[in-house]
Amino acid sequence: MSLLSFPLTSFNISPSLFFTIISTLVSAFVILFLTRKSSNSKRVNLPPGPPGWPVVGNLFQFARSGKQFYEYADDLREKYGPIYTLRMGSRTMIIISDATLAHDVLIQRGPMFATRPKENPTRTIFSSNTFTVNASVYGPVWRSLRRNMVQNMLSSTRFKEFWSLRRSAMDKLADRIKSEAGENNGLVWVLRNARFAAFCILLEMCFGIEMDEESILKMDAMMKKVLITIDPRLDDYLPILAPFYSKERRRALEVRREQVELVVGFIERRRRALRNPGTDKTATSFSYLDTLFDLKIEGRKTTPSNEELVTLCSEFLNGGTDTTGTAIEWGIAQLIANPEIQSRLYDEIKSTVGDRAVEEKDVEKMVFLQAFVKEILRKHPPTYFTLTHTVTEPTTVAGYDVPAGINVEFYLPGINEDPKIWSNPKKFDPDRFVSGKEDADITGVTGVKMMPFGVGRRICPGLSMATVHVHLMLAKMVQEFEWSAYPAGSEIDFAGKLEFTVVMMKPLRAMVKPRV
Secondary structure, eight states, X not given: XXXXXXXXXXXXXXXXXXXXXXXXXXXXXXXXXXXXXXXXXXXXXXXXXXXXXXXXXXXXXXXXXXXXXXXXXXXXXXXXXXXXXXXXXXXXXXEEOOHHHHHIIXXXXXXXXXXXXXXXXXXXHHTTTTOSTTTSOTTHHHHHHHHHHHHHTSSHHHHHTTHHHHHHXXXXXXXXXXXXXXXXXXXXXXXXXXXXHHHHHHHHHHHSSOOOHHHHHHHHHHHHHHHHHTSOOHHHHOGGGGGGGHHHHHHHHHHHHHHHHHXXXXXXXXXXXXXXXTSSTTOOSOOHHHHHTTOOOTTOSSOOOHHHHHHHHHHHXXXXXXXXXXXXXXXXXXXHHOHHHHHHHHHHHHHXXXXXXXXXXXXXXXHHHHHHHHHHHHHSOSOSBOOOBBOSSOEEETTEEEOTTOEEEEBHHHXXXXXXXXXXXXXXXXXXXXXXXXXXXXXXXXXXXXXXXXXXXXXXXXXXXXXXXXXXXXXXXXXXXXXXXXXXXXXXXXXXEESSSEEESSOOEEEEEEOO
16 A cells, blocks of 8 residues: 555654754755755656755645645645646655546556555565565566466456355344444444455455454454554655664564464464365365465465465455445445435335345346446545556656656546546536446546556456445445434535545444334
8 A cells, every 4th residue: 555545644753853853854965965966967857846845855844734645635736737746755756636647657558657666664564575466566476466366366256156255244244233223222333334344254255264253353453453553654754764763663573473473373274274174164165365375476486475475365354344344434424415315226226136135146237336336436436546656667757757766646536526527526426327428447448537446557456356345235234224314414524534545534423224
């Protein structure tokens, strides 16, 4: 996940540390000034952007703004246009918010923009030095890992094998909501229940063993602890300050040790189940782990180590849990704010399946449900920025230079709400996808109008799985319950904030009424 996918709005620095940091930065500026190349050197023609300070660039200007990063980026987009440069300490970023430019860069010239920039030291602790599908540079490791995930785990044939798991998870989701509502006078927390359901599905798909609730909660707590630990710090943008954050690095190493210790226990349990069939009554016939134990990596003689297995399993779990959960929360919020849409969606479900439980095969027949989910992804993408790209060699975009190693970021609301390609883009309107007047291929193959999962070579490999889970979960929740605001008659606050994904600023607590 890009550093920009996390909130970086303030820095907690003691006065003594602040003085030391400023002294260090001044020294760095002096060295930079003395070693600066002559003005005759060839200047790089980067896109326009706000003037910054020496060494820190625009970093402190952003911190002083008091805004979330996406708000700060949106303000700059209004001033500098659909492509601009932002300097955040040692990181120089070109931020793009134009569909045509995104298609040129990620589709037409995809291989050139398909690699990743160097990760910060704390994140490499948890990515086994970028041994993941999302973080690895464009090359043999990435090809091996992605090919394995797509062909051996997420192909349509393989994915269908987990249909009974998804059906069971939907039943458990409905039971959890009923139980929580019964204990709280009809009130339920939407995101918490949606995340739990998605996490349970992915856990069993990943490890091939059924876990009790205590184990599930331990795993979930560990995943959250890791995400908190890799939250960006000032030294991620100013590496010269790394010595001042040695305590935080030691803490990261300790959290990594805890993560490996916990997850390896489940990895070994799966190994035992494969070696001794029938001994673990909860073991399934297949899991993601099965594809990794003996995985051949291009250019390597060894199969993945235990730590690398932990990293790949964590990526699988994190990549599909919060993105699904937040999509459900935004979707339920829109159903509450637009009761006519909720009624229409329920009517479609009822006319399609009658009195039986909705199944994933039914989703393909539900035109309005598909339009509703696509509008959720347009209006409320899982993140406001795709994962960071960088180029394999220097090139140009829109007449500007893009040097090797520079961060290339894509700001999704600028595309998703562009009035040049969407009518009334601020309005939540699923009918735009029903009428046929507007549509969007979310893979970007036929053109870019929205890209909630990225597009091109580095498109999210779990796109199909994620959309199935969102469709099925929403259909089940609407079939089983009528959703309304709490307190009754109150308006939904659609303000968002950046965490691992874009969540509602005020977590959604809703009233539910079981359908008769």
